[in-house]
Amino acid sequence: MFAYYLRLAMQSFRRNPGLTALMVMAIALGISVCMVTLTSYRAAARIPLPHKNEMLYAPNVDSWDPANPYDKDNALYAPDLLTHRDARGLHASTIPDRKLIMYKAGGVLSGGTNGSPEYVAARMTSGDFFPMFETPFLYGSGWNAKADEGPEPVVVLSKETNEKTFGGANSVGKTVMWHDREFRVVGVLNDWEPAPKFYDVSNGSFDDPEKIYVPVNWGQIMELGSDGNTNCWKTEDINSYQDFLNSECIWWESWVELRTPAKVAAYRKFLDDYVIEQKSRGRFQRPLNNHLYTIEGWMQRNNVVGTDNKAMLIMAFAFLAVCLVNTVGLLLAKFLNAAPVAGVRRALGASRRDIFWQHLTESGVIAVAGGIAGGLLGIAGVWALRAWYGRFVQDLERSLPVDYSTLGIAVAISLAAGIIAGLYPAWRIGRAAPASYLKVQ
Amino acid sequence: MGLRPILSSLMRNGAGALLVAIQIALTLAIVVNAVFVTSERITKMGRPSGIDDQNMFALPVTGFEKNFDFFAMVRADMAMLRDMPGVVDAMPTNHIPLSGGGSSTQLYALPDKKGEKSPVAYYGTDEHAVNTLGVKLADGRNFSATDVEYRPKDLQGFPGTAVVTRAFAEVLFPKDKDNLVGKTMYDDQSKPIVIAGVIEQMHGAWVGWDKLDRVLLSPVVGPGPGIRYLVRTKPGQLDAVMAAAEAALRKRDPNRVVGKLRTVKNYKQSSYASDSLTAVTLSVVTGLVLTFSALGIFGLATFNVNTRTRQIGTRRAVGARKRDIVSYFMAENWLITTLGVVVGCGLALAVGFWLSNQFALPRLNLYFLVGGVAGLWALGQLAAWQPALRAAKVSPAMATRSV
Numbered sequence: 001m002f003a004y005y006l007r008l009a010m011q012s013f014r015r016n017p018g019l020t021a022l023m024v025m026a027i028a029l030g031i032s033v034c035m036v037t038l039t040s041y042r043a044a045a046r047i048p049l050p051h052k053n054e055m056l057y058a059p060n061v062d063s064w065d066p067a068n069p070y071d072k073d074n075a076l077y078a079p080d081l082l083t084h085r086d087a088r089g090l091h092a093s094t095i096p097d098r099k100l101i102m103y104k105a106g107g108v109l110s111g112g113t114n115g116s117p118e119y120v121a122a123r124m125t126s127g128d129f130f131p132m133f134e135t136p137f138l139y140g141s142g143w144n145a146k147a148d149e150g151p152e153p154v155v156v157l158s159k160e161t162n163e164k165t166f167g168g169a170n171s172v173g174k175t176v177m178w179h180d181r182e183f184r185v186v187g188v189l190n191d192w193e194p195a196p197k198f199y200d201v202s203n204g205s206f207d208d209p210e211k212i213y214v215p216v217n218w219g220q221i222m223e224l225g226s227d228g229n230t231n232c233w234k235t236e237d238i239n240s241y242q243d244f245l246n247s248e249c250i251w252w253e254s255w256v257e258l259r260t261p262a263k264v265a266a267y268r269k270f271l272d273d274y275v276i277e278q279k280s281r282g283r284f285q286r287p288l289n290n291h292l293y294t295i296e297g298w299m300q301r302n303n304v305v306g307t308d309n310k311a312m313l314i315m316a317f318a319f320l321a322v323c324l325v326n327t328v329g330l331l332l333a334k335f336l337n338a339a340p341v342a343g344v345r346r347a348l349g350a351s352r353r354d355i356f357w358q359h360l361t362e363s364g365v366i367a368v369a370g371g372i373a374g375g376l377l378g379i380a381g382v383w384a385l386r387a388w389y390g391r392f393v394q395d396l397e398r399s400l401p402v403d404y405s406t407l408g409i410a411v412a413i414s415l416a417a418g419i420i421a422g423l424y425p426a427w428r429i430g431r432a433a434p435a436s437y438l439k440v441q
Numbered sequence: 442m443g444l445r446p447i448l449s450s451l452m453r454n455g456a457g458a459l460l461v462a463i464q465i466a467l468t469l470a471i472v473v474n475a476v477f478v479t480s481e482r483i484t485k486m487g488r489p490s491g492i493d494d495q496n497m498f499a500l501p502v503t504g505f506e507k508n509f510d511f512f513a514m515v516r517a518d519m520a521m522l523r524d525m526p527g528v529v530d531a532m533p534t535n536h537i538p539l540s541g542g543g544s545s546t547q548l549y550a551l552p553d554k555k556g557e558k559s560p561v562a563y564y565g566t567d568e569h570a571v572n573t574l575g576v577k578l579a580d581g582r583n584f585s586a587t588d589v590e591y592r593p594k595d596l597q598g599f600p601g602t603a604v605v606t607r608a609f610a611e612v613l614f615p616k617d618k619d620n621l622v623g624k625t626m627y628d629d630q631s632k633p634i635v636i637a638g639v640i641e642q643m644h645g646a647w648v649g650w651d652k653l654d655r656v657l658l659s660p661v662v663g664p665g666p667g668i669r670y671l672v673r674t675k676p677g678q679l680d681a682v683m684a685a686a687e688a689a690l691r692k693r694d695p696n697r698v699v700g701k702l703r704t705v706k707n708y709k710q711s712s713y714a715s716d717s718l719t720a721v722t723l724s725v726v727t728g729l730v731l732t733f734s735a736l737g738i739f740g741l742a743t744f745n746v747n748t749r750t751r752q753i754g755t756r757r758a759v760g761a762r763k764r765d766i767v768s769y770f771m772a773e774n775w776l777i778t779t780l781g782v783v784v785g786c787g788l789a790l791a792v793g794f795w796l797s798n799q800f801a802l803p804r805l806n807l808y809f810l811v812g813g814v815a816g817l818w819a820l821g822q823l824a825a826w827q828p829a830l831r832a833a834k835v836s837p838a839m840a841t842r843s844v
Binding site: 110119 | 456457460461463464467468470471474475478501503504505506507554596597629630666667700707710711714715718719721722725726729733734736737740741743744747748792796799802
């Protein structure tokens with residue numbers, strides 16, 4: 001029966017090719033606009049490491065100005081970064097299964113067998129970074145707690161850096177110069193481009209990962225400041241690196257791995273105790289305002305998806321709604337126009353249900369055609385945007401990926417939409433009394 | 442001709458008309474808000490930056506060897522760049538204007554953090570900054586070569602003179618708007634900074650910041666090992682000078698890292714990328730939504746005409762003129778459009794209110810709503826025009842024929 005309905009649908013399309021094309025186009029454009037906005041929304045809303053969402057936490061404490069909240073638009077937020085003192089203070093806790101403190105620095109990388117000296121961004125971090133964030137290694141591995149403490153002159157290179165510096169060869173055991181100091185390569189990462197860059201959203205949610213990874217204590221030995229955001233509120237005499245380390249300026253980040261709810265609770269208590277203890281020393285004069293964010297919560301806290309992205313998605317779906325209302329109207333017109341044919345079929349014994357299914361099949365075919373066309377158009381749209389914006393937006397592959405799985409979503413949305421659009425016209429035509437059409441024929 | 446017959450005919454075949462009305466309502470709500478947001482973004486992107494951003498490029502330079510003479514490098518590079526053909530001027534700076542990266546600090550009108558205060562984006566540079574940026578000095582003077590401090594260590598505080606934008610100075614000294622030169626500002630350590638010159642207008646680092654036009658140029662360079670160069674070229678020579686400058690810089694001293702050269706125009710586009718993406722997407726949606734609404738109205742009007750040929754023929758046979766037929770269909774369309782527009786107004790206001798509430802966007806300007814209503818009325822009549830004319834062509838003889 002379905003095949004017969006399909007044949008009838010094809011005949012009907014041939015009768016009104018213009019009207020059919022208009023309906024397919026309406027659905028296709030509605031879908032494609034939705035696809036483009038959905039692509040950028042989904043890229044931003046994706047949660048990296050979903051299986052660790054309930055294990056990894058970013059602690060936040062409110063060390064900010066007693067007179068003003070950190071974020072005037074949302075006074076409930078604590079600062080998104082930590083002072084050096086608090087990063088160290090929180091890092092002293094033995095509750096977490098794994099823990100890291102880090103910041104972003106930069107300097108000239110030289111040495112190696114290939115390439116010329118280059119200024120590279122470096123992540124100054126604890127060695128737990130690699131197992132916590134499950135970074136893939138091409139060669140070697142990260143470093144252990146002993147190397148953290150030393151600190152030992154070890155470094156992990158990104159795949160790209162290894163290609164530039166060593167031509168892609170296994171460089172474990174070889175040395176590079178960074179800030180004119182010798183470091184031994186212990187590991188080379190494989191392709192790893194977390195998007196969004198959840199562990200450092202305050203310096204750009206879709207920025208490139210750093211080119212090299214260095215034990216964080218080297219930062220203080222080499223007196224390296226932050227290459228990322230540094231925010232200060234307090235009037236302090238800062239005349240040396242040591243003054244800066246002891247200041248109320250925020251520039252550090254921390255993550256902890258807590259595998260059981262009991263540990264989460266214990267760590268929350270630790271945070272409160274830490275702040276209360278600091279209060280007794282005259283710091284932390286704002287109300288107790290500690291947070292422990294999951295990856296997902298952290299991305300919401302930092303508005304990674306972005307206001308425009310959300311508003312645009314809503315606009316796109318409103319546009320799809322217009323396209324669908326349009327299609328319902330056109331379908332209705334088309335079906336009623338061909339009502340005499342349905343009348344004859346009814347007179348020859350087709351039931352109302354048959355007529356209904358026949359017409360629903362017709363609208364389903366239009367929907368699928370519109371969905372496929374819309375999906376392809378949407379991919380073309382993403383490509384076009386990337387071609388246009390790629391000239392001046394560096395991180396576009398990650399914020400606007402060409403995501404073919406969205407094509408499936410497009411066809412599914414379209415089919416659902418087309419069937420909804422076809423319901424009323426198909427029902428309406430099924431109810432028409434056959435006699436009225438037969439009379440005039 | 443009264444509206445009664447139109448109304449009664451609409452009542453009997455209401456579904457199609459209702460669908461068109463819904464479509465018009467949604468269209469109005471989308472278009473009015475989309476056009477409003479788009480125009481906001483276009484205004485934002487079109488603000489003059491005050492600097493010659495179309496004819497400038499920038500690059501980072503970093504020394505890395507031990508005992509590297511940073512200041513000798515800066516002086517030699519600057520002398521070389523300023524001498525190159527096609528270069529108007531060049532300056533060293535800690536940050537690139539319009540790039541989205543920068544530093545800001547809070548300054549006060551009085552010592553001890555008293556008086557008017559304001560945050561300001563600052564650039565540490567030398568006496569060539571005003572000419573390199575191409576900003577207009579409204580009052581006072583530029584700082585001189587002897588004012589510039591080359592600091593080997595990272596010290597707090599600014600040198601004692603500065604060139605600031607009028608927008609910034611007027612916030613600090615609202616009562617002396619005509620007499621800003623010579624006024625003393627203070628940092629949070631109460632260190633004084635005297636305003637040497639006032640820039641008419643200039644944009645700083647962050648295009649999304651509502652205090653974008655508060656900028657301070659300070660005569661300080663250092664401490665290294667990294668710095669950025671900003672170069673302004675003669676119009677039309679940007680690409681050629683960039684290529685020549687890169688080669689010359691690499692050749693002059695290979696013992697430092699010359700980073701990627703980028704035009705300031707490119708930085709600016711990058712900073713405004715999300716605004717422009719929003720504007721482009723919304724414009725496309727607006728165009729499509731209007732097209733489809735027009736096609737939908739057209740399709741339904743055509744359908745109405747087709748199904749009523751006998752009725753039209755009968756009316757013509759009993760004396761209706763062609764004009765009457767046209768006006769009948771136009772009036773019918775006008776009624777449907779009006780219903781859609783009335784509902785759409787409410788919807789547009791609701792969407793506008795919700796957008797401004799939820800996403801901190803500016804409140805919908807009502808002129809846009811008025812424009813949208815007028816536009817949709819016109820669009821509706823335009824789309825119904827051709828089918829109405831076709832209806833008028835129906836011969837009175839149709840009355841006697843079966844379909």
